Amino acid sequence: xxxxxxxxxxxxxxxxxxxxxxxxxxxxxxxxxxxxxxxxxxxxxxxxxxxxxxxxxxxxxxxxxxxxxxxxxxxxxxxxxxxxxxxxxxxxxxxxxxxxxxxxxxxxxxxxxxxxxxxxxxxxxxxxxxxxxxxxxxxxxxxxxxxxxxxxxxxxxxxxxxxxxxxxxxxxxxxxxxxxxxxxxxxxxxxxxxxxxxxxxxxxxxxxxxxxxxxxxxxxxxxxxxxxxxxxxxxxxxxxxxxxxxxxxxxxxxxxxxx
Numbered sequence: 487x488x489x490x491x492x493x494x495x496x497x498x499x500x501x502x503x504x505x506x507x508x509x510x511x512x513x514x515x516x517x518x519x520x521x522x523x524x525x526x527x528x529x530x531x532x533x534x535x536x537x538x539x540x541x542x543x544x545x546x547x548x549x550x551x552x553x554x555x556x557x558x559x560x561x562x563x564x565x566x567x568x569x570x571x572x573x574x575x576x577x578x579x580x581x582x583x584x585x586x587x588x589x590x591x592x593x594x595x596x597x598x599x600x601x602x603x604x605x606x607x608x609x610x611x612x613x614x615x616x617x618x619x620x621x622x623x624x625x626x627x628x629x630x631x632x633x634x635x636x637x638x639x640x641x642x643x644x645x646x647x648x649x650x651x652x653x654x655x656x657x658x659x660x661x662x663x664x665x666x667x668x669x670x671x672x673x674x675x676x677x678x679x680x681x682x683x684x685x686x687x688x689x690x691x692x693x694x695x696x697x698x699x700x701x702x703x704x705x706x707x708x709x710x711x712x713x714x715x716x717x718x719x720x721x722x723x724x725x726x727x728x729x730x731x732x733x734x735x736x737x738x739x740x741x742x743x744x745x
Contacts, residue, residue: 490564491564503739504646505692506690507691507692510558511554511689515551523583523585523632527544537589541586541702542587546582547580548579548580555630557577568736572721573720574719574721580716581714586711586713588705589705596702598645598670598674599666599669599673600617600673602616602617603621603717616663616665617664618663619653619656622720625719628718630713631712631713632688632713637683638706639685639706640704641711642700642701643684643701644682644694644698645676645681647679649694649695649699650742652697653743656669696717724737
């Protein structure tokens with residue numbers, strides 16, 4: 487298991503907007519999770535000729551292998567370091583899965599975006615979900631690799647430091663913030679940021695600032711990609727005002743962006 491984050495890694499999270507945790511959970515857990523996912527897919531693992539869709543979305547997953555993969559003692563301690571002691575809620579689900587397949591046709595969900603964190607007027611419409619400068623409801627975005635992901639295997643592209651730009655966009659939008667689509671429409675105005683591909687072995691987790699801009703991409707490899715992207719939920723509102731030296735790194739990044 488990884489060590490707890492050191493000061494350099496904490497500063498990296500604040501400045502870059504993410505930290506990569508290798509070997510966050512075992513290959514055995516990843517295999518157990520993939521077996522459950524394959525059983526729910528409309529295609530068979532042994533018949534690649536059936537893989538005709540670029541992405542197949544599966545529902546929420548809360549079986550034990552998924553819960554164990556994100557609830558280790560070490561991960562919980564890292565959550566405390568990034569979000570504040572106890573200021574987060576343990577994951578009871580790893581959310582929905584966009585399973586990406588190596589097919590020539592590209593999917594229509596590869597645009598750059600920031601995940602929203604609280605419902606708008608219509609909670610059933612994801613595009614109306616919202617995000618505000620205090621990151622209401624969401625402490626982190628987690629990219630959880632349940633399969634090995636190389637540069638060819640449709641790794642999520644994360645834009646290093648873009649969380650700072652997004653904080654500035656949201657700074658004058660008040661508690662209501664912006665909807666998912668309103669914010670997405672503004673992301674093309676962001677300054678150039680280095681693109682980092684979220685690769686790694688199964689068991690790797692990228693812990694990302696909730697404002698980090700990211701995008702999916704086409705699969706050019708051979709094996710389907712299994713990755714969950716759940717939020718880590720906040721227990722209490724982030725404190726982004728005042729000069730408290732104990733402010734958590736996820737809030738400190740917002741403070742630094744707004745200076």
